[in-house]
Amino acid sequence: MTKAHEGNLPAVTEEMSQRFDAWQEAGFDAANCPVRDVLDRVGDKWSVLILTALAEEPKRFSALNRAVGDISKRMLTQTLRTLQRDGLVDRTVYPTTPPTVDYRLTELGHSVLEPLSALIAWAETRHDDIRAARNAFDEDEAVAA
């Protein structure tokens, strides 16, 4: 079980290494890499949180600001713009005073929830392992130093 990478490669392993080979052959143009494109969004501090917050229902700017809590308005604006630019989020302005603006997931935005949710689930189930590894590593470092 712990030696899953010996001999009987699981399907995913093969899938990944094939992908890698394909990237290699294609020259791996980072600028045009779809994966990089997506992971840049997924990886930034706020995008996932905002996508999660918008999963159930559209929310207004200020509602998001309150919901996320420790995000600054600048970062919220910036993150929303990027998500909007990538077609994951839709921005609607209602010409009231004070202005009302709401944000909602597009179909594309909804569709990313599935793989994203799987990754989050992995994170949650394996977090203890990660923390344990981290502690062990830091202790070794401390001893070595």
Added chain:
Amino acid sequence: MTKAHEGNLPAVTEEMSQRFDAWQEAGFDAANCPVRDVLDRVGDKWSVLILTALAEEPKRFSALNRAVGDISKRMLTQTLRTLQRDGLVDRTVYPTTPPTVDYRLTELGHSVLEPLSALIAWAETRHDDIRAARNAFDEDEAVAA
């Protein structure tokens, strides 16, 4: 189909919004957030590439350096250290001259391939949509300006 978020919420949507509610209730301590922890790694420029490169077989430092191509040694070292610290990658030194060091995925590292692969697959199938959205957005911007 395009109105998937009206009425009949798909399972994932509900899953995500429940998760969000749970985070909200827990006060969302960013420092102790498992998701943030994981996504920080997934989101950085090189981690995913390295995990992919190591999926099939262990590789040496210089092999990784060549395989990834446009990564600098410093970033490679740094990324590998972080992955090692998080228990995703195992580092083995053979006392030869010149030194031989190889890196391989741990069981934990292998286990992340599954959700990661799903996300990459999403990125690849939806990349055209993202690019289209991006172009449309940029054109609107240009017109507005």
Added chain:
DNA sequence: AGAGTTGGTAACTAAAAGAGACCATACCTC
């Protein structure tokens, strides 16, 4: 002797994240 290989580190620079003050508009209270 000189060049090449190994797996890094140290010092520096460019880019991005983030905090905080500010803004126009309109409402509501005193």
Added chain:
DNA sequence: GAGGTATGGTCTCTTTTAGTTACCAACTCT
């Protein structure tokens, strides 16, 4: 009508992080 509140931002400044380049020690091959 002065003062406070709310809206959805932007502008400026500082701190953090990403990334590049040069260098190192030890050994082998020519």
